[in-house]
Amino acid sequence: xxxxxxxxxxxxxxxxGLTADQIEQLGAELDALRQRVLADxxxxxxxxxxxxxxxxxxxxxxxxxxFYLPVIGWLPAVxxxxxxxxxxxxxxxxxxxxxxxxxxxxxxxxSRMFDWDTVCPGEQWKYSHNYIHHTFTNIVxxxxxxxxxxxxxxxxQKWHPYYLGNPLYAFLLMTFFEWGVxxxxxxxxxxxxxxxxxxxxxxxxxxxMRKIRRQALKDYVLFPALTGPLFPLTFAGNxxxxxxxxxxxxxxxxxxxxxxxxASFSEExxxxxxxxxxxxxxxxxxxxxxxxxxxxxxxxxxxxxxxxHLFPDLPARRYPEMAVEVxxxxxxxxxxxxxxxxxxxxxxxxxxxxxxxxxxxxxxxAPVRGPEAVTEDSLAA
Amino acid sequence: MSALISPPAPGxxxxxxxxLLRSRLAxxxxxxxxxxxxxxxxxxxxxxxxxxxxxxSVHRETSGTDSAPVATxxxxxxxxxxxxxxxxxxxxxxxxxxxxxRGKRHTRAFSISSAASAPGEQFTLTIRAHDEGQVSxxxxxxxxxxxxxxxxxxxxxxxxVESPATxxxxxxxxxxxxxxxxxxxxxxxxLLRDGYDGxxxxxxxxxxxxxxPEDQIFAHxxxxxxxxxxxxxxxxxxxxxxxxxxxxxxxxxxxRDTDTWLCGPAGLVELVKDAYxxxxxxxxxxxxxxxxxxFKPAVARAAAPGGEIEGEVSFTRSGATTAATGASLLEQxxxxxxxPEFGCRMGICFSCTRTKSAGTVRNVLTGEESSxxxxxxxxxxxxxxxxxxxxx
Ligand SMILES: Cc1cc2nc3c(=O)[nH]c(=O)nc-3n(C[C@H](O)[C@H](O)[C@H](O)COP(=O)(O)OP(=O)(O)OC[C@H]3O[C@@H](n4cnc5c(N)ncnc54)[C@H](O)[C@@H]3O)c2cc1C
Ligand code: FES
Numbered sequence: 001x002x003x004x005x006x007x008x009x010x011x012x013x014x015x016x017g018l019t020a021d022q023i024e025q026l027g028a029e030l031d032a033l034r035q036r037v038l039a040d041x042x043x044x045x046x047x048x049x050x051x052x053x054x055x056x057x058x059x060x061x062x063x064x065x066x067f068y069l070p071v072i073g074w075l076p077a078v079x080x081x082x083x084x085x086x087x088x089x090x091x092x093x094x095x096x097x098x099x100x101x102x103x104x105x106x107x108x109x110x111s112r113m114f115d116w117d118t119v120c121p122g123e124q125w126k127y128s129h130n131y132i133h134h135t136f137t138n139i140v141x142x143x144x145x146x147x148x149x150x151x152x153x154x155x156x157q158k159w160h161p162y163y164l165g166n167p168l169y170a171f172l173l174m175t176f177f178e179w180g181v182x183x184x185x186x187x188x189x190x191x192x193x194x195x196x197x198x199x200x201x202x203x204x205x206x207x208x209m210r211k212i213r214r215q216a217l218k219d220y221v222l223f224p225a226l227t228g229p230l231f232p233l234t235f236a237g238n239x240x241x242x243x244x245x246x247x248x249x250x251x252x253x254x255x256x257x258x259x260x261x262x263a264s265f266s267e268e269x270x271x272x273x274x275x276x277x278x279x280x281x282x283x284x285x286x287x288x289x290x291x292x293x294x295x296x297x298x299x300x301x302x303x304x305x306x307x308x309h310l311f312p313d314l315p316a317r318r319y320p321e322m323a324v325e326v327x328x329x330x331x332x333x334x335x336x337x338x339x340x341x342x343x344x345x346x347x348x349x350x351x352x353x354x355x356x357x358x359x360x361x362x363x364x365x366a367p368v369r370g371p372e373a374v375t376e377d378s379l380a381a
Numbered sequence: 382m383s384a385l386i387s388p389p390a391p392g393x394x395x396x397x398x399x400x401l402l403r404s405r406l407a408x409x410x411x412x413x414x415x416x417x418x419x420x421x422x423x424x425x426x427x428x429x430x431x432x433x434x435x436x437x438s439v440h441r442e443t444s445g446t447d448s449a450p451v452a453t454x455x456x457x458x459x460x461x462x463x464x465x466x467x468x469x470x471x472x473x474x475x476x477x478x479x480x481x482x483r484g485k486r487h488t489r490a491f492s493i494s495s496a497a498s499a500p501g502e503q504f505t506l507t508i509r510a511h512d513e514g515q516v517s518x519x520x521x522x523x524x525x526x527x528x529x530x531x532x533x534x535x536x537x538x539x540x541x542v543e544s545p546a547t548x549x550x551x552x553x554x555x556x557x558x559x560x561x562x563x564x565x566x567x568x569x570x571x572l573l574r575d576g577y578d579g580x581x582x583x584x585x586x587x588x589x590x591x592x593x594p595e596d597q598i599f600a601h602x603x604x605x606x607x608x609x610x611x612x613x614x615x616x617x618x619x620x621x622x623x624x625x626x627x628x629x630x631x632x633x634x635x636x637r638d639t640d641t642w643l644c645g646p647a648g649l650v651e652l653v654k655d656a657y658x659x660x661x662x663x664x665x666x667x668x669x670x671x672x673x674x675x676f677k678p679a680v681a682r683a684a685a686p687g688g689e690i691e692g693e694v695s696f697t698r699s700g701a702t703t704a705a706t707g708a709s710l711l712e713q714x715x716x717x718x719x720x721p722e723f724g725c726r727m728g729i730c731f732s733c734t735r736t737k738s739a740g741t742v743r744n745v746l747t748g749e750e751s752s753x754x755x756x757x758x759x760x761x762x763x764x765x766x767x768x769x770x771x772x773x
Contacts, residue, residue, distance in 0.1 A: 035747060046476075046484030057422050099731035102757055105474070105486035108418060110757075111731050115413040122413075131724030131732055214412045222410055278727075312729050 015280060018333060026333055027276030033325055034311055037318050045315045046104050052091050052297070059084035063241070067227050067234040074237055081241035083298075086248055088117040090300025091316065097122050098130060100315045118245075120182035121211040124204060128185050134312050138257065138264045138285035145257065146264065148173060148180060149189035153352060154264045155361030166357030177246035182208060248298070251346060252289070256305035259287045259348035261338045282309035283330065288323070288339035295342070296320060306337065399460065402429040425529050426459055432532040434458040436524050442507060442598050451560065451598050452521040453494060453507045458532060460501040465535030467497045467571040468564040468642065468674075473506070474531035477519050486531065488755055489516045492563040492644075492674070493535065496570040507598060509560040539642065539674040541568050551640055552583045554633055556624070556653055558590040558645025562598050564674060565589075565642055569606065569613060579612010586633055587615045590649060594619060624649055626656040637668045644674040692767035697738065699773060705765035709745060710735075714760065714773055721760060721773055728762035735760050740769025 015023060063081030066073040093116030095101070101109040108114075115122040128144065136142035140156045147153040151170055152163040173180045185204055190196035219242065224234040263284040270281065289295070289303040296303050296319075304319035307326055314322075330337040340348070355361060401407060407416050407429070420427040426435060434456040442451040465471070470492040477487060494507040510521035553572075555565035569587060579585065587606075591597045597617060607615035616632060618624075629636050636656070643653050650673060657668040692705040694713055701717045711733055714721050724732035728746055734757050741752040743766040750766055751758075760771065 031746075038747070043478075043484035054422055057419060061419070099734070102731070102734070103485060105488065105757075112734055112757075117413060126730070126732065127724065130730035134729055135725040135727070211413075214409065217409055218412050222406070275727075313731070 015277070018280070018335075020274075022333065023276040023280055024274065025276075026329065027274070027279050029329055030279050030310055030326075031275075033322060033329075034314065037311070037314055037322060041103055041315065041318075045101070045317065046106075048317050049092070049096075049101055049104075049109060049315070052087060056084050056087040056092060059087065064223060067223070067230060067237055070230055070233065074233055078237045078240050078244070081238065082244035082248075085117055085241055085245040086298055089245060089249060090252070090302065091297055092300075093117070093122070094300050094302070095316045097126055099313045102313075115211075117215070118178040118181065119212045119215045120178060120184070121207045123207060124185045125181065130312070134309070136270075137282055137309060138262070139267055139270050139281075140264050141267055144184065144187070148184060149187065150180075151353065152356040153258050154356070156264060156266065157356075159356075159359040163357050166353050170353045174247055174250040175243065177250040178242065182212070251342075252299045252302050254349045255289050255342065255345040256286055256302055256308075258352055259338060259340065259345045260352065261336060262287050279310060280335075282306070283326075283335060283337075285309065286338070287345060288337075289345055290339055290341050306339075399429070428459040428461050430461060432459055432461050432534060434462075434530045434532050436526055436528040436530065437503065438526055439521075439524055443596050443600075448512060449509050449596070450521055451507060451509045451596075453505050454520060454524060455503055455505050456530065456532075457503050458501065462498075462501055462532070463534050464498045464500045464502060465493050465504065466540040467493075467568040468540035469493060469535040469537045469567075470539075470564070470674075471506075471535050472533035473516070473520075475516060475519060475528075477515060478523075487516050487753075488531075490676075492537075492539075492567065492676075494563040494566050494570075496567060496574045507560065507563045507566070509598075537674070539564055539644070539672055541571065542640075552633075553585045554636060554639045554641040555585070555587045555589075556629075556641060556643045556645070556649075557588070558649040559592070560598065561644035561646070561649075561674070561676060562589055564644055566599055568642065573606070573611060573613070577612070578610075583612070585613040587613060588618070588629070588632065589616070590618045590622070590624060590645065592620060624652045624656075626652075629656060637670065639670060641668075641671045642674075643671060644676070647677070650675070690764075690766060692740070692765055692769065694765045694768075695770050696773040697770050705767065705769075707764050710742070710758075710760035710763050710765060710771055713765070714771075719773060723761055726761045728759050731759060733759050733761045736772040737763075738770045738772055740765070741767040742769055 018026070059080045063077050063079075063084055066077035066080060069077075093114065096109050096114045097111050097116070099111035102111050111126070133143055133145045138146060140146055140154055147157060150173060151166055152159065185208075186201045187196050191198060191201075219238040220235055223238060224231045227234040263281075265281055265285070270277070273281070283306055286305040286309040288306050289299065291299075291303055301316035301319045302308055304316070304323050307319035307322045308316065310326065311319075311322065327337050329335075402416050402420070411419055416429040417431045420429060425433055437455040437457050440453045440455070442453055470490045472488050473491055474486045474488045476484060491506045491508060493504050495503075495505040498504045506520075508517050508520050510518045512518075553568075555568070557565045565587065569585065572585065577585075587603075589603075594600070597603070597619075603615050603617065606613050614632070633639055637659065641657070643650060654667060654671070654673075657671040658665045659668065690705045690707045693702055694705050694710065695702045696714055696717070696719060699717075699719055701714075701719060703713055703717055706713065708716075711721060711723055711726065721735070722732050724730035726733075737756050737758050739754055741750060742758055742763045743750045744762060745764050746762050758771075760773070
């Protein structure tokens with residue numbers, strides 16, 4: 001693999017002053033960490049997943065049942081169902097479909113067979129997320145999660161009067177997040193700009209329609225109907241639970257890549273990446289959220305977005321323990337480790353959404369400590 | 382089909398519940414996870430579609446050498462079990478406890494040793510514990526009444542073609558070795574249970590090879606069958622009494638025109654195949670009357686890490702084969718003009734996951750080698766380390 005792009009000044013600045021050798025060393029350290037955890041995977045991970053699934057199922061059943069209690073039951077029902085849907089999507093669905101639990105050999109938790117409780121078919125999500133987003137993380141023009149094809153989230157995205165609506169689009173995306181995710185694969189913005197043909201989407205429609213039909217039938221027809229005269233209340237309750245999940249998922253995910261200090265990359269500078277570079281890009285392109293155990297659980301441990309991007313196929317419950325080491329590695333290499341409390345990261349994202357609705361924007365993120373901070377001694381520590 | 386959710390509730394209520402759980406309404410309500418994903422949280426023996434079983438009893442078959450003991454497990458399947466034909470096998474998934482098993486489910490095939498079963502009915506597996514065999518050792522040495530197993534439905538075509546009660550059933554010959562006796566035993570048990578008495582002149586010959594009398598599986602029952610007036614001849618051979626065509630000809634003169642079921646270790650299978658190959662025919666044709674089942678896929682060992690790779694990669698779906706080069710299986714498949722699905726080509730997206738049905742592969746990222754059967758591998762970061770079969 002070529003490393004000559006590194007000798008250019010741009011690359012030096014972009015890669016936080018690390019030399020090609022140092023980047024490879026960084027990669028080797030992260031690989032070693034990965035191997036240690038991989039070798040330790042087993043029963044505890046299986047037990048954890050099963051426990052979360054049991055909790056999720058109980059919440060779901062309780063939620064569905066509580067709708068039979070008019071008035072006093074409604075709010076608890078919505079709460080249970082919201083928690084159930086959040087657990088299903090975040091700690092179970094997202095992680096299982098990353099192949100994190102394929103090693104269990106259990107078809108119920110196999111990434112090829114699993115599907116989740118949202119209108120986006122797992123099959124299509126795995127393409128846009130596991131492949132496109134995780135391979136081309138934060139490469140503007142390649143990673144379609146940068147602004148979801150709707151928002152302007154980076155100064156390198158060319159401004160257009162359309163982006164004046166940035167905050168409004170973000171609000172709508174948050175409200176209808178599951179639909180946004182489901183339609184993500186259709187690449188509507190690329191059709192508008194002529195880069196993609198309508199016909200390219202044809203193969204996606206049947207799977208998408210089938211999933212939408214099933215999800216809508218369950219939440220908006222069958223379960224409400226089963227509560228008889230309470231139909232409207234149950235209908236509304238299910239809609240609210242879906243909304244709660246949408247708002248939560250949107251916020252967690254936006255905190256993972258869009259707070260201040262997260263780097264983006266151009267196609268040219270990532271053209272000849274080595275494994276070490278890829279790791280570095282994942283670290284610089286993600287951000288964490290500090291919080292309690294409950295917060296990590298409810299975010300599917302995407303509060304450890306940095307670790308998730310470094311090791312997307314390792315069980316997410318391992319990220320907190322790995323984070324200690326990743327943070328220490330960042331420190332030694334003089335690299336930023338972007339983390340903050342939920343409200344801080346949200347505020348930062350909010351400001352960005354508003355800022356980029358207008359032309360211009362900050363230049364690229366500058367190195368935090370610069371090359372002189374990293375010496376051979378500090379790396380050997 | 383009248384399967385209920387088990388244990389069946391009295392008075393037909395279970396029947397109704399079972400019908401309801403398998404209905405389209407239940408499926409729609411449980412979407413996207415499916416009804417079984419909810420039922421199993423309450424009771425692992427409740428199932429609407431999947432098959433599971435509880436071990437009812439474990440019976441030690443051989444008393445002799447302890448190195449490879451054999452045990453028969455009696456299983457109570459869920460009511461979703463559709464029954465089996467004599468000679469079929471079932472895929473058994475077990476979660477092994479302890480650091481060795483590490484919470485993973487391991488899946489292996491085992492022939493059913495009891496007579497043909499009806500839906501929901503108990504059946505038995507007879508298993509030899511291999512010294513380093515993870516699943517067989519666990520099932521023979523550690524499985525207890527109550528242990529839960531995941532099952533497939535019965536599968537395989539190594540079966541009796543006709544009902545044993547039909548008058549047209551012809552002369553039958555079973556040649557088995559070691560634990561390969563199990564499917565043949567199921568067939569003979571089915572014949573005898575269903576009223577076969579051999580008095581119509583169509584005999585059954587059972588020729589079995591075991592290491593020693595102490596290692597003889599079903600010794601007691603085979604002695605009883607041999608002694609009874611039932612038209613079944615039992616011939617047991619031990620240790621150095623190897624298979625010979627000469628002896629077979631003496632027992633069954635027209636063996637090449639006799640329906641034969643063969644199951645045993647590779648050495649035995651080779652000798653028998655030779656005997657069933659007609660030397661007169663041009664290409665050396667194997668008699669179509671010989672049916673075979675293999676317990677162990679015949680694949681070569683991988684080269685030592687770092688050593689020269691030797692072996693053949695077969696992509697079983699397309700039928701293409703190529704010599705292993707050490708390149709990733711994805712690259713090797715593409716060189717052959719196949720178009721497997723892929724995404725990142727670096728092991729993170731799982732788009733390229735395929736099943737390796739047999740053989741040895743090496744993970745190019747970790748150098749880790751693995752020879753487990755029916756293993757899911759990411760072909761973009763996996764290379765053949767010897768012969769291997771990929772479902773592609
Ligand atoms: C259709 C079919 C039916 C079968 N029916 C039976 C049955 O009725 N009873 C029964 O005992 N087994 C049966 N087997 C074999 C069984 O599936 C397992 O392969 C065997 O029990 C060993 O599994 P393990 O997990 O214990 O060994 P593994 O952990 O898979 O292997 C450990 C070691 O044992 C070796 N090994 C694996 N399998 C065999 C083998 N069959 N012979 C010799 N060495 C082996 C491996 O090369 C390896 O070195 C059947 C197999 C098939 C394909
Ligand atoms: S192509 Fe992404 S894991 Fe193999």
